[in-house]
Amino acid sequence: MEKIRVEHLDFYYGNYRALSDVSIAIEEREITALIGPSGCGKSTFLRCLNRMNDTIRGTRVNGKVLLDGQDIYHRNTKVVELRKRVGMVFQRPNPFPQSIFSNVAFGPRVLGLMNRRDLASIVEESLRGAALWDEVKDRLNEDALSLALGQQQRLCIARTIAVKPEVILMDEPCSALDPIATLQIEELMQSLKTKYTIVIVTHNMQQAARVSDFTGFFWMGKLVEADVTDSVFTRPQKKLTEDYITGRAG
Amino acid sequence: MFAQKQAQAAHADWREFVIEALIRVLGFSTIGFVLLIFLFLLREGVPSFYKVPVSNLFGTRWYPNFDLFGTLPLLLGSVLVTVTAILIALPLGAATAVFVREVAPNWAREILKPMIEVLAGIPSVVLGFFGMHAVAPLIRGTLGIPTGLTVFTGALILAYMALPTIISVAEDALDAVPKSLRDAGLAMGATQWQTIWKVVVPAARSGITTAVMLGMGRAIGETMAVMMVTGNAARMPLSLDSLFRPARTMTATIAAEMGEVAQGSIHYHTLFGIGIILFLLTFLINLAAAATIFKKRRRGGLR
Ligand SMILES: Nc1ncnc2c1ncn2[C@@H]1O[C@H](COP(=O)(O)OP(=O)(O)OP(=O)(O)O)[C@@H](O)[C@H]1O
Ligand SMILES: [Mg+2]
Numbered sequence: 028m029e030k031i032r033v034e035h036l037d038f039y040y041g042n043y044r045a046l047s048d049v050s051i052a053i054e055e056r057e058i059t060a061l062i063g064p065s066g067c068g069k070s071t072f073l074r075c076l077n078r079m080n081d082t083i084r085g086t087r088v089n090g091k092v093l094l095d096g097q098d099i100y101h102r103n104t105k106v107v108e109l110r111k112r113v114g115m116v117f118q119r120p121n122p123f124p125q126s127i128f129s130n131v132a133f134g135p136r137v138l139g140l141m142n143r144r145d146l147a148s149i150v151e152e153s154l155r156g157a158a159l160w161d162e163v164k165d166r167l168n169e170d171a172l173s174l175a176l177g178q179q180q181r182l183c184i185a186r187t188i189a190v191k192p193e194v195i196l197m198d199e200p201c202s203a204l205d206p207i208a209t210l211q212i213e214e215l216m217q218s219l220k221t222k223y224t225i226v227i228v229t230h231n232m233q234q235a236a237r238v239s240d241f242t243g244f245f246w247m248g249k250l251v252e253a254d255v256t257d258s259v260f261t262r263p264q265k266k267l268t269e270d271y272i273t274g275r276a277g
Numbered sequence: 278m279f280a281q282k283q284a285q286a287a288h289a290d291w292r293e294f295v296i297e298a299l300i301r302v303l304g305f306s307t308i309g310f311v312l313l314i315f316l317f318l319l320r321e322g323v324p325s326f327y328k329v330p331v332s333n334l335f336g337t338r339w340y341p342n343f344d345l346f347g348t349l350p351l352l353l354g355s356v357l358v359t360v361t362a363i364l365i366a367l368p369l370g371a372a373t374a375v376f377v378r379e380v381a382p383n384w385a386r387e388i389l390k391p392m393i394e395v396l397a398g399i400p401s402v403v404l405g406f407f408g409m410h411a412v413a414p415l416i417r418g419t420l421g422i423p424t425g426l427t428v429f430t431g432a433l434i435l436a437y438m439a440l441p442t443i444i445s446v447a448e449d450a451l452d453a454v455p456k457s458l459r460d461a462g463l464a465m466g467a468t469q470w471q472t473i474w475k476v477v478v479p480a481a482r483s484g485i486t487t488a489v490m491l492g493m494g495r496a497i498g499e500t501m502a503v504m505m506v507t508g509n510a511a512r513m514p515l516s517l518d519s520l521f522r523p524a525r526t527m528t529a530t531i532a533a534e535m536g537e538v539a540q541g542s543i544h545y546h547t548l549f550g551i552g553i554i555l556f557l558l559t560f561l562i563n564l565a566a567a568a569t570i571f572k573k574r575r576r577g578g579l580r
Contacts, residue, residue: 082463107466110463110464110465114465117457123476124480134465134467186461190465
């Protein structure tokens with residue numbers, strides 16, 4: 028099943044065109060990796076999928092992004108609803124400077140859930156989902172910033188899945204983490220993929236090859252190649268892709 | 278050549294020395310002056326604590342002419358005016374800071390910020406005058422009370438004076454909240470308002486607390502405007518309607534009576550005694566403000 032379909036997407040920061048004519052289909056319950064050199068527009072593209080770019084002044088979008096067939100840039104789309112369906116995990120772990128519990132309960136509370144019992148069960152479920160429960164179950168009231176970075180990032184994932192999104196966007200979620208924490212996140216992604224559609228931006232090609240089912244290669248604002256991960260890494264169709272993954276370009 | 282360089286170096290050394298010495302003298306003399314003032318305050322004020330019996334000093338009646346030096350109504354007067362002022366200024370100041378920082382478009386912010394700073398520059402006697410002739414009659418008329426010079430009038434004027442401090446410090450605190458936290462809130466499907474109230478404001482909470490403390494420190498020490506608009510009746514503000522009755526603060530008492538008191542009299546020493554109480558109070562408030570800042574610093578920046 029196709030979860031997201033992007034058609035002829037152009038994106039502008041003021042006059043600067045950061046994405047041109049990007050079209051891609053993202054499958055449901057798969058992990059799609061986006062790779063490419065720094066500044067090629069991966070983050071920009073990712074942020075188009077939950078309209079986080081709306082928060083930056085002077086930006087403009089052309090083209091379509093269809094989520095379950097509905098254009099998210101249609102004027103009837105409620106951005107707040109969209110972002111509940113399409114969650115995001117950022118490059119640097121950014122937990123709120125509040126307790127671990129409040130971090131995970133944030134989304135449900137925003138949705139209007141106040142019952143302490145229900146909240147507690149959602150918090151537990153989400154922390155288990157993010158493979159963090161056993162490490163924090165005795166310190167839910169401690170400050171989230173007291174956790175190690177890797178734990179903070181898993182907390183951010185727990186916070187995201189607490190609102191039960193359909194898609195999770197991850198922008199270089201491991202780039203601030205050590206190898207062990209990175210491995211934990213990668214394992215976590217494998218378990219999340221049974222429930223969620225995941226799009227991950229990564230600088231690390233081994234990571235893309237390890238975790239993803241589908242890979243898109245960006246180059247200077249264009250999507251050069253997008254295919255099943257194995258094909259991209261073993262039989263790239265474009266010269267540019269081959270040069271990049273073999274380290275000759277980028 | 279070499280000798281000349283050496284001479285130049287010696288010259289530079291000498292200049293360094295003078296400048297350094299000067300700065301040091303200035304620095305120490307500032308500390309020295311503060312200490313001297315403090316010692317003076319102690320010397321003149323402490324006698325009141327043993328010359329006046331405790332039951333009198335902390336009694337409920339302040340009639341110096343009859344040797345009644347009850348400071349309690351003055352202390353409570355100050356506290357009531359200040360607390361009321363903060364209760365008015367906190368929501369107003371915090372809301373304004375949120376508006377200026379989070380909601381107002383750029384051009385409005387550019388106009389608002391200097392305006393708020395100008396507010397801070399209005400002399401308190403002018404505000405007192407304004408309070409006497411504009412606010413007090415209004416309050417008397419609306420509430421139908423005998424005089425408009427009340428605790429509430431004073432609190433309004435004080436709130437107005439504390440606002441610029443509260444707004445600018447609170448605004449800095451909001452500004453220091455990293456964008457990544459706002460993004461996190463928005464990306465979870467929170468609206469802009471939910472993000473402000475549930476993410477940004479809590480994250481800036483300690484900064485906002487500091488802002489209020491600083492505003493309060495300014496308010497409790499304020500004299501002129503308060504003396505002009507609170508009516509200056511030294512009564513115990515115990516009933517609920519005290520808010521709309523006159524009261525007298527510690528600062529107003531000192532200012533009003535210092536001029537006509539005989540130097541060295543018990544009354545004179547008691548006024549300084551009030552000064553000590555006031556000093557301790559402000560000191561404690563500032564200490565509390567510093568402590569919140571310090572606590573936050575240790576946890577990694579004012580965020
Ligand atoms: N807020 C912004 N305003 C203007 N230009 C921007 C903004 N954000 C990004 N850009 C530009 O858009 C282009 C794409 O940026 P983007 O952040 O999407 O790249 P990226 O592929 O994520 O790079 P990296 O791997 O370094 O994160 C870059 O040239 C960048 O300078
Ligand atoms: Mg990026």
